[in-house]
Amino acid sequence: MHTFAILVLGAPVSSQSVHTAYEFARAALAAGHRIERVFFYHDGVLCGNQLQIAAGGERALPVQWSELAGAHGVDLVVCVASALKRGVVDEAEARRYGKAAGNLQDGFELSGLGQWVDACLKADRVITFGP
Amino acid sequence: MLHTVNKSPHGHSALAECLRVCAADDVVVLIEDGVYAAIAGNSRLPGPDAPKLYALSADVAARGLAPHLAEGVALLDYAGFVQLCCEHPVIQSWY
Amino acid sequence: MSKRFLIVCRQPPYGSSFAREALDMALACAAFEQRVALLFLGDGVLQLAGAQQAEAIGQKPLDKQLGALPLYDVDALYADADALAARGLSDTTLALPVQALDGAGIRALLTEQDIVLGF
Numbered sequence: 385m386h387t388f389a390i391l392v393l394g395a396p397v398s399s400q401s402v403h404t405a406y407e408f409a410r411a412a413l414a415a416g417h418r419i420e421r422v423f424f425y426h427d428g429v430l431c432g433n434q435l436q437i438a439a440g441g442e443r444a445l446p447v448q449w450s451e452l453a454g455a456h457g458v459d460l461v462v463c464v465a466s467a468l469k470r471g472v473v474d475e476a477e478a479r480r481y482g483k484a485a486g487n488l489q490d491g492f493e494l495s496g497l498g499q500w501v502d503a504c505l506k507a508d509r510v511i512t513f514g515p
Numbered sequence: 516m517l518h519t520v521n522k523s524p525h526g527h528s529a530l531a532e533c534l535r536v537c538a539a540d541d542v543v544v545l546i547e548d549g550v551y552a553a554i555a556g557n558s559r560l561p562g563p564d565a566p567k568l569y570a571l572s573a574d575v576a577a578r579g580l581a582p583h584l585a586e587g588v589a590l591l592d593y594a595g596f597v598q599l600c601c602e603h604p605v606i607q608s609w610y
Numbered sequence: 611m612s613k614r615f616l617i618v619c620r621q622p623p624y625g626s627s628f629a630r631e632a633l634d635m636a637l638a639c640a641a642f643e644q645r646v647a648l649l650f651l652g653d654g655v656l657q658l659a660g661a662q663q664a665e666a667i668g669q670k671p672l673d674k675q676l677g678a679l680p681l682y683d684v685d686a687l688y689a690d691a692d693a694l695a696a697r698g699l700s701d702t703t704l705a706l707p708v709q710a711l712d713g714a715g716i717r718a719l720l721t722e723q724d725i726v727l728g729f
Binding site: 516532535538606607608609 | 618620651652713716717720721723724725726728
């Protein structure tokens with residue numbers, strides 16, 4: 385059994401890499417491995433955007449990630465600095481910056497790069513999915 | 516080491532840069548647009564001295580490449596991709 | 611616990627945010643007391659071209675920010691010698707004191723790492 389730390393750098397829809405990362409995570413869990421954390425950085429922070437509306441018949445990746453995390457207890461962390469710059473904010477940051485509302489998908493959390501470093505230390509396999 | 520490459524080799528330098536630094540016992544997993552490097556006879560097909568090449572079957576199927584793959588390229592499903600990662604302590608992604 | 615992290619930079623500065631985010635990642639790893647090395651490959655060596663005036667495009671100069679690395683004790687800095695030569699940078703003064711490596715040197719560097727993060 386291995387423990388994975390997964391770094392996601394691409395935005396949903398714009399890059400296939402997010403779907404690949406999701407299927408990889410699903411397969412790892414199905415095989416009985418652990419995922420220490422999925423960390424979303426660069427455009428990957430858009431995976432935490434609750435406002436994404438999927439085209440008919442598809443399901444938005446933020447929702448899919450959220451459901452996977454809920455079913456398996458996976459930590460989904462969005463880099464706060466990258467997120468703010470790209471307009472993904474939780475309620476607290478929305479209030480702090482006077483924005484109308486937060487838009488962070490349930491199941492995701494905003495935090496710093498330290499959480500990624502921590503995940504790398506606890507995992508024995510580290511993989512990046514870039515755009 | 517296991518390398519992933521997700522770009523076509525014809526429009527992007529990712530595969531070339533990857534192969535330049537690969538060790539003989541490394542493996543390269545072609546994913547997403549990277550699977551175009553596996554087409555038989557293509558000008559960027561890695562030579563016989565290159566590391567072992569794999570291609571993600573879902574990406575090969577999506578792009579209609581199954582009948583056109585070079586010999587020696589092994590297909591992986593997502594479960595196989597995970598398993599191969601378990602066999603290599605360090606994974607480097609080229610995109 | 612400390613692992614050996616290699617941050618691989620393959621993108622030029624300014625046209626995308628990758629260079630900036632690679633540096634932030636390197637600094638975060640160093641701040642958490644990890645062993646960090648940086649390797650500039652391909653167009654990543656263009657980050658090292660000095661005297662950048664990024665304010666001309668509304669950005670902060672990356673070459674100056676790269677200068678923060680030694681302050682965090684990140685001094686294991688490497689660049690692909692061939693990439694420097696191909697881009698006409700072999701004989702210029704670079705923004706950082708890097709060790710130029712050939713292919714064999716890069717392969718050797720990779721074997722020393724626990725984690726490789728590419729940007």
